[in-house]
Amino acid sequence: GEDVEQSLFLSVREGDSSVINCTYTDSSSTYLYWYKQEPGAGLQLLTYIFSNMDMKQDQRLTVLLNKKDKHLSLRIADTQTGDSAIYFCAEKTSGTYKYIFGTGTRLKVLA
Amino acid sequence: DVKVTQSSRYLVKRTGEKVFLECVQDMDHENMFWYRQDPGLGLRLIYFSYDVKMKEKGDIPEGYSVSREKKERFSLILESASTNQTSMYLCASSFHTSYEQYFGPGTRLTVT
Numbered sequence: 001g002e003d004v005e006q007s008l009f010l011s012v013r014e015g016d017s018s019v020i021n022c023t024y025t026d027s028s029s030t031y032l033y034w035y036k037q038e039p040g041a042g043l044q045l046l047t048y049i050f051s052n053m054d055m056k057q058d059q060r061l062t063v064l065l066n067k068k069d070k071h072l073s074l075r076i077a078d079t080q081t082g083d084s085a086i087y088f089c090a091e092k093t094s095g096t097y098k099y100i101f102g103t104g105t106r107l108k109v110l111a
Numbered sequence: 112d113v114k115v116t117q118s119s120r121y122l123v124k125r126t127g128e129k130v131f132l133e134c135v136q137d138m139d140h141e142n143m144f145w146y147r148q149d150p151g152l153g154l155r156l157i158y159f160s161y162d163v164k165m166k167e168k169g170d171i172p173e174g175y176s177v178s179r180e181k182k183e184r185f186s187l188i189l190e191s192a193s194t195n196q197t198s199m200y201l202c203a204s205s206f207h208t209s210y211e212q213y214f215g216p217g218t219r220l221t222v223t
Contacts, residue, residue: 008151031210042115042201042214043154088153092210097142097161098169099212101154 004102022089030094115215134202143185
């Protein structure tokens with residue numbers, strides 16, 4: 001079945017770049033997402049990329065998609081303490097209702 | 112601003128109790144979802160509804176049921192709560208044709 005995998009933890013120093021990685025198995029994925037979950041809150045959509053794109057940049061966020069390797073990454077430039085959260089990768093195939101989420105990566109930003 | 116609200120942020124129930132978790136969205140979304148979130152397991156889909164009175168099972172429907180009598184409201188029911196249903200429950204909604212889901216703040220349920 002479909003699967004989305006992420007590492008569980010990442011720790012970076014304030015001001016450095018963070019790179020959170022994700023791999024997925026479904027080659028028919030159409031949309032790939034990054035969500036952020038702050039403590040005690042629901043998920044907030046950060047950014048998304050269509051499967052026919054390689055890269056998307058949105059202010060401090062850069063998403064890279066390697067469709068051949070089914071690898072998605074989220075780079076956060078100039079990471080701040082407010083970026084400390086859990087980041088979820090998710091994928092969805094067009095025409096279906098189902099979103100497949102990864103386990104989430106807990107990002108800790110050290111001052 | 113899209114708003115998805117959940118009836119409680121924290122809930123403590125006893126084993127065997129019937130539990131209702133309510134979710135309301137204000138954007139006239141057709142699709143509504145219930146997930147549970149557990150550490151190391153990510154989000155797992157319990158049930159999905161694509162219209163009033165319509166529902167489909169997700170990956171882990173056992174021990175749960177749902178109700179969608181009105182478009183804006185989607186309820187998750189634990190008929191007889193058990194300790195292994197202690198979890199964070201997240202509701203989400205989306206338009207049929209939209210790629211984006213909007214999430215509520217979550218309900219942390221503890222079953223003792």
